[in-house]
Amino acid sequence: MTTRIKICGLTRPEDAREAARLGADAIGLVFYPKSPRNVSIEQARAIVAALPPFVTVVALFVNPTREWVDEVLAGCAIDLLQFHGEEEPVFCRSFHRPYMKAVRVRTAGDVLDAARQYPDARGILTDAFVEGMHGGTGTRFDWGLLPQQLSLPLVLSGGLSVDNVAEAVHEVRPAAVDVSSGVESSKGIKDAALMAAFIAGVKHGSV
Numbered sequence: 001m002t003t004r005i006k007i008c009g010l011t012r013p014e015d016a017r018e019a020a021r022l023g024a025d026a027i028g029l030v031f032y033p034k035s036p037r038n039v040s041i042e043q044a045r046a047i048v049a050a051l052p053p054f055v056t057v058v059a060l061f062v063n064p065t066r067e068w069v070d071e072v073l074a075g076c077a078i079d080l081l082q083f084h085g086e087e088e089p090v091f092c093r094s095f096h097r098p099y100m101k102a103v104r105v106r107t108a109g110d111v112l113d114a115a116r117q118y119p120d121a122r123g124i125l126t127d128a129f130v131e132g133m134h135g136g137t138g139t140r141f142d143w144g145l146l147p148q149q150l151s152l153p154l155v156l157s158g159g160l161s162v163d164n165v166a167e168a169v170h171e172v173r174p175a176a177v178d179v180s181s182g183v184e185s186s187k188g189i190k191d192a193a194l195m196a197a198f199i200a201g202v203k204h205g206s207v
């Protein structure tokens with residue numbers, strides 16, 4: 001199976017265009033005001049308009065209100081929701097859109113528990129646990145905590161970079177990888193050379 005690639009935390013149309021040109025399957029837009037990568041609906045619309053067809057647009061939220069998710073969905077062409085906080089399953093599914101649930105991994109049971117709790121999610125995204133932060137920290141976690149088998153597709157994230165992504169893909173065999181910090185020159189600004197090397201690393205690790 002091809003390992004799909006999501007580049008998250010874009011804030012500029014030109015970075016989205018470049019990510020797609022290089023072969024990213026999905027891009028992520030952060031709708032979380034506390035993030036340095038937060039975008040407005042207007043910014044998001046401009047980013048989405050820069051994309052060619054067949055690139056999945058993911059909207060990332062952390063404990064949003066229903067009204068905020070509805071406003072984003074009404075204002076911008078979103079394909080998939082990514083919930084990164086403590087959102088309940090009933091909330092995640094209530095938008096009638098495909099969604100992923102993120103889990104910040106501390107114990108071997110965390111990912112299995114999440115798959116049991118969110119059986120209708122399109123995937124479980126695993127991130128590092130960093131006290132007081134919800135994600136996008138550039139921190140990796142112990143991949144040995146991940147289950148060998150999971151009922152849902154596993155999206156590996158958390159501190160992935162050009163230096164470790166081939167090893168990560170080779171070792172974990174995730175359905176997809178998600179990266180933000182590891183391909184940035186500064187927060188929210190993606191580096192074309194790093195994105196290219198990251199995507200090459202995924203391909204290298206997949207063989």
Ligand SMILES: O=C(O)c1ccccc1N[C@@H]1O[C@H](COP(=O)(O)O)[C@@H](O)[C@H]1O
Pocket residue numbers: 008009028030032035036037060062084125127134135136137138139157158159160178179180181182
């Ligand atoms: O990118 C952010 O600022 C962010 C904020 C709050 C929650 C999640 C966030 N990003 C996601 O975190 C993971 C790991 O990112 P990194 O590669 O370690 O920087 C990834 O899924 C991002 O989409």
